[in-house]
Amino acid sequence: MTAPSPAPAARRGGRWIEHWDPEDETFWRGTGERTARRNLLFSVLSEHIGFSVWTLWSVMVLFMGPEYGLTPADKFVIVSLATLVGAVVRVPYTFAVAVFGGRLWTVVSASLLLVPTVAAFAVMEPGTSFGTFLACAMLAGVGGGNFASSMTNINAFFPLRRKGWALGLNAGGGNIGVPVVQLAGLAVIGAGGGPRLLLGIYIPLIVAAAVLAWLRMDSIASVRNDTGAARDAAKDPHTWIMSFLYIGTFGSFIGYSFAFGLVLQTQFGRTPLQAAYVTFVGPLLGSLIRPVGGSLADRFGGARITLWNYVAMAAATAVVVAASMRASLPLFTTAFIALFVLSGLGNGSTFKMIPGIFHAKALARGLTGEAAAAHGRRLSGASMGLIGAVGALGGLGINLAFRQSFLTVGSGTGAFVAFLVFYGLCFAVTWAVYLRRPAVTKTPATPAAEAKPRLSYAEV
Template sequence: MLSEHIGFSVWTLWSVLVLFMGPEYGLTPADKFLLTSMVTLVGAAVRVPYTFAVAVFGGRNWTIVSASLLLIPTVAAFVVMEPGTSFTTFLLVGLLTGVGGGNFASSMTNINAFFPLREKGWALGLNAGGGNIGVPVIQLVALAVIGAGGGPRVLLGIYIPLVVLAAVLAALFMDNLENVRNDTGAVGDAAKDRHTWIMALLYIGTFGSFIGYSFAFGQVLQNEFGRTPLQAAYVTFVGPLLGSLIRPVGGRLADRYGGARITLYTFVAMGAATAVLVVASVQRSLALFTAAFVALFVLSGLGNGSTYKMIPGIFQAKALARGLRGEAAAAYGRRLSGASMGLIGAVGALGGVGINLAFRQSFLSYGSGTGAFVAFLAFYAVAFAVTWAVYLRRPLAQAPADPTAGAKPQLSHAEV
């Protein structure tokens, strides 16, 4: 969890560094949005191999390696972070920080093997929330550094020893799980299952929103409302902090009421908050804009917890529909849900790329983020419709009264 936490901080490092980069750096707002988009893209891509690295190398071994890899982007950023550095150099160094996004995938795969289905929502939500909170923590540290008159190298100097600490603690206190084995066939089976891609779409709406807004919030405040770096830093950490803290609550609610129901209501509320953002953006109301944006963070965190709870529930339901019971059903569910998590996490994180590219185009075309918010509103409407149509439209399947009747098991996801 600590390694994942610092990984998130390093992954979102450039959402903070761009606040330090004034006119003397020679970067336009479009350059900064492109930079954060590419960082998000790399973080999404590495989630796939990180998912399977736990089974190949062992949870302890891979955590040591993945934590140590975080030294490369932090040290590189420390070296190049000064006016006069070319945009290409900043972009290349920024791409290196994407490795921090992979820590989430390996950590979640590891946690998934430890808990029964009835507890997975809380366990996965708690683990993910502890990782996600790395986003507001680095923003809070940046606020303290800016407020004290420090520069970006001070911030980087704080995180370099923390990366070393995470690797050392993993080496001293973690263990490799003997019963976790890589199953490349499970990857293929998960990729062929339509629910993997449906859940990836929903995860774009929840986690993609969270990570995309985390990168973009400060830049939007600067470019649309003329906030200074210090003024933006005072606000930007609040949304990611609340969104991270509430993620385990989303998992817990999903355990109790069903992940699909919580996800559905979350998309309704996210659509409403986005509509308020459109109004606030048009009216240039900073107070309303900030309140609605923070609410959107909270809702995305809630949806993060509920969507990840849905994944093992879906494959458990498929196991029961195949006639499996007991440990056979649990093993089937673990096999496919573990494999699918890497794919879903990678595709979901691509939502952050889309959000930053949408903001870039919106500011280029209209001089504000309004156009991007309208596009996000349309996406949440699609996600709502898909959640309802696939996971809630059909009633619960009823077991046949006569067990000898030979009725084919029905696949139902109403309680997922």
């Protein structure tokens, strides 16, 4: 006889949930799904504004004309430093959820967004030194950390069968902060406003996100204080393999988001307003399709979707190279936007793979049921911050590659050729690690069960 599920609403002060078992269908249908969806909603809001603050400087540099005394190379350095800090802070942000709880850390991380926004508001004017702009761009990097803590937190709320959808929606809703801030920048430029007006719009939104997280979110007690999970995740080779693959998807998305407007200005002579009319389209479509990538991965397996997505990304990059060499702005823009869409799709499928991989490894160790699910949640949640941090460093690589390409050959063509080669490597790694069938051996000493985890990776 099956024992009844524990009461789902047992809590202690400060909106802590003592019992959480999303794999239990009775628990999930009773109160689990409703609670998970509510936390997902307010997590998305905070992460969304975090992405907007992180990528503010991709818009700000479009405002910064000759009176600011900055070269195109200087502007690539500014956005590169914002990308770098956003990548690095993802590591501590991931582990902060286990230390403080998801609710409290969401409030703190949202409140911290006031620092770079107010600082940029104070210094944004001609005559400010290049070093001051660099410092403000680095402060904006804290917005990149919100993704890591948000994904770690939401990963614990949903059952394995819904993680692709939930993580895709959480990340996609956050990613949409990139095109939203670019659309806001377009509106400000079109209305004849300045960068301070754009910054002023976000200050009350940051306060609202922090207050709503405090009032409406929860923390899961079982997630707290498991610092050993970080150590175990760092030791697992799949954490670093998936980090490499995530460079190709999210690294592309965030790197292109920062660089698109600058490339249009520098290579094709677009004005700030002309660039702003186009730059938001790619990040918008890439963000909207991320949940689709997660859902496709739920249905067909993240490894399969990721593999063929890299093929499509390589093909789109080849078209971008051809358009760059022919100086064809319409073809270049179309292919570049296609790259955004594919990077968003791949973001969803790669992140769906992570919990599936660790769950498969738990089953291979002989764990079953909730024990296997809890082990998978523990390691996948810890690994997501590391994977997100390394993936975001890919955005830094993209901006530095563009800077070097423009300094060396006067266009972005050289950078795109390098990206094409990298997508080929990502395809090879995905196939070799997660889809290639291991050789069949007839040696009786090798139990068949040992090969099963390798085969099951195709379904993750």
